[in-house]
Amino acid sequence: MAEEGKRLIWFYGRECPHCKKLHPIVEQWEAQNGISLDKLEVWHDDKNAQLMRKYGEVISAACGGDLGVPAFYNEVTKKAICGARVDAERLTKWAKG
Amino acid sequence: MNTKKRFWRCHVCNDIHFGVKPPEYCPTCGMRNAFVLSDRGEGVRLIQELKGKNVWHCAECRDLHLGAKPLSLCPSCGSKVKYGAMDREEAVRSTGDADSALDTSEEMLKVWDEFAERNGRIKVWDDRESVKQLSVGVLENVKSKGLRYCPCRVTTGDPDKDMKLICPCNFLAQQTWKEYGECWCGLFVKR
Numbered sequence: 001m002a003e004e005g006k007r008l009i010w011f012y013g014r015e016c017p018h019c020k021k022l023h024p025i026v027e028q029w030e031a032q033n034g035i036s037l038d039k040l041e042v043w044h045d046d047k048n049a050q051l052m053r054k055y056g057e058v059i060s061a062a063c064g065g066d067l068g069v070p071a072f073y074n075e076v077t078k079k080a081i082c083g084a085r086v087d088a089e090r091l092t093k094w095a096k097g
Numbered sequence: 098m099n100t101k102k103r104f105w106r107c108h109v110c111n112d113i114h115f116g117v118k119p120p121e122y123c124p125t126c127g128m129r130n131a132f133v134l135s136d137r138g139e140g141v142r143l144i145q146e147l148k149g150k151n152v153w154h155c156a157e158c159r160d161l162h163l164g165a166k167p168l169s170l171c172p173s174c175g176s177k178v179k180y181g182a183m184d185r186e187e188a189v190r191s192t193g194d195a196d197s198a199l200d201t202s203e204e205m206l207k208v209w210d211e212f213a214e215r216n217g218r219i220k221v222w223d224d225r226e227s228v229k230q231l232s233v234g235v236l237e238n239v240k241s242k243g244l245r246y247c248p249c250r251v252t253t254g255d256p257d258k259d260m261k262l263i264c265p266c267n268f269l270a271q272q273t274w275k276e277y278g279e280c281w282c283g284l285f286v287k288r
Contacts, residue, residue, distance in 0.1 A: 015234025015248040017227035018283065042251050043238065052251055064272035066262070067251035068281055083273070084283060 002038070005075050008095055010037045011052045011059070013069040014044055018084040022070050029088045035095055042069060055080070102160070102173070102192075104140030105132040108212075108265040112150070113143050115192055116160035116173040125150070125165040133212040133265055136199045139245060141189050148257060152188040153180035161188050200239070205232035209284065212265065219285045231284050235264050249282035 002008070010026065012019035030036055040048040052059060052067060055078075059071050063082040071082040077097040081090055105119035106112070110126040119132030144152060144163050153167040154160065158174035167180035183191075199208060206221075206228060213219050222228050234248025246252060247264045261267065268280030278287035 011251075013234065013248050013251075015230055015237060016282065017224070017230045018249065020227075020230065043234070043248060044241070049251060053253065056253070064281070066281075067253065069249055069251065083281075 002036075007038045007075045008035065009051075009073045009075065010039045011042050011048065011069055011071045011073065012039060014041055016069050019070045021084075022086065025088060026091070029091050032088075033092065033095070037072070104135040104137060104192075106135040106139065106143065106263070107131045108133050109267045109269065110165075111143055111147055111260055111263070112165075113140050113147075113163040114160065114172070115140060115162075116155075116158070116171070118172040120162070120168055120170075120172045123164070124162070124168050128269075130216045134199070134208045136197070137192070137194075138198055138239070138243075139263070141192070142244065143260070144185055144189055146256065147260060152183045152185050154183045154188065154191070155180055159191065161192065163188075200236060202229055202232040202236065205235060209265070213285065218288055220288050222279075222283050222286055224283075228284060231264075231282055247282055 042049045042052050055073050056067055058078060059073055059080045059082060060067050062080040063071060068082060070086060071080060072094055073080045074094060079094060081094045100117055102116050105114040107123040107126060109128045109131050110123060112123050112125045114120055114132060122129050123131050150163050150165050153162045155171040155176055156178050157176035158171060160171050160173045162168050162180060170177055199205060209221050213221050231248060235245045238246040238248060242252060245264050246262045247266055250262045252259045252262060265285060268274050268285055271281055273279055273281050
């Protein structure tokens with residue numbers, strides 16, 4: 001796990017179907033790239049939800065105006081990607097800045 | 098035909114109607130067939146807390162409507178008598194203990210199917226497993242956060258903003274609806 005401020009974070013919701021579908025894709029991508037994301041559930045963990053709100057401005061913009069999941073936030077580049085159409089190619093571009 | 102008064106909510110602007118049938122056109126936002134079956138918990142909460150709207154009642158059959166404007170035609174009794182203003186707490190009391198909670202996945206799925214059918218321009222995602230998962234999430238959010246929030250959005254902590262996240266939300270305004278013809282979580286898609 002990377003130290004705070006240098007993390008690649010995946011905010012997800014336990015009952016979000018797009019998040020569920022993304023899990024195997026993310027795991028495969030992590031294995032192929034030797035990268036590990038911090039996976040933070042936001043509906044059942046208030047601390048995670050608060051962190052997501054802290055990065056709310058950037059994440060909301062990536063999600064089309066409101067906070068949503070699945071959302072990925074890069075603490076180094078301060079860039080986010082969001083939504084059901086995130087794929088391995090977009091993850092690589094986001095992670096490598 | 099169901100003759101029991103129930104709570105209905107406009108998915109676009111959160112108007113609440115308490116009556117046998119919902120209005121065809123929402124008096125506040127003007128949207129047609131925009132009302133989805135709600136329940137007492139949600140209906141009462143919005144009547145008590147939603148800002149910028151008033152409660153109106155039908156002098157004939159006592160239907161209630163929370164909105165920015167009164168209805169000119171009562172959907173339940175057909176009366177053209179203008180709706181009169183009413184105090185919010187009095188309005189809540191007048192609904193008695195009517196209406197049971199929508200608290201199972203099966204009920205949520207039925208409500209969403211009926212809403213889509215009545216609307217005519219939308220349908221429910223055909224991935225029933227994902228739809229069921231969404232219903233579980235919505236019900237979890239009722240238990241933990243008090244309202245039927247979308248499990249693919251995240252509350253902001255601002256009650257007024259968060260009321261816009263009640264499912265079904267105003268997905269017509271979302272970028273995903275405009276670009277791909279689906280709401281953010283994929284629950285509703287264009288026909």
